Amino acid sequence: MTRDTYPERTDKEIIKLGFRGRCPRCGIGRIYAKFLKVNDECWNCGLVLSEHDAGDGAVVPALLIIGTIIVGLALWVEFKHEPAVWVHVVLWGPLSLGLTAWILPRLKGIGIALQHKHRSTEEATKPGGS
Numbered sequence: 001m002t003r004d005t006y007p008e009r010t011d012k013e014i015i016k017l018g019f020r021g022r023c024p025r026c027g028i029g030r031i032y033a034k035f036l037k038v039n040d041e042c043w044n045c046g047l048v049l050s051e052h053d054a055g056d057g058a059v060v061p062a063l064l065i066i067g068t069i070i071v072g073l074a075l076w077v078e079f080k081h082e083p084a085v086w087v088h089v090v091l092w093g094p095l096s097l098g099l100t101a102w103i104l105p106r107l108k109g110i111g112i113a114l115q116h117k118h119r120s121t122e123e124a125t126k127p128g129g130s
């Protein structure tokens with residue numbers, strides 16, 4: 001595979017790559033330099049990642065998913081075990097932060113990868129070669 005020819009990927013493949021934080025074009029390079037800091041470009045294929053516009057697009061689905069999990073678990077624990085209030089504070093605060101730290105990069109990666117697939121950002125080379 002040369003630098004200018006990369007396969008056209010299906011949405012399922014793109015979502016998997018974004019979830020894993022991999023470059024949506026070559027699948028080898030990483031999207032992130034740090035936690036949510038996107039690399040300027042892919043070290044492997046040179047895809048410019050700095051022009052993505054994922055913004056806060058991952059936040060709303062993250063809130064919905066995490067909120068559903070936390071509220072569901074809190075209700076279950078409350079009705080099943082009837083613990084003291086401090087138990088809820090100790091359980092759900094750290095779990096909320098942990099889930100957020102885990103899911104946000106994955107959802108943002110999916111957003112960036114889907115932008116690449118559907119060409120909503122400017123890019124000189126198209127998947128499959130130009």
Ligand SMILES: [Zn+2]
Pocket residue numbers: 023024025026027028029042043044045046047
């Ligand atoms: Zn790449």
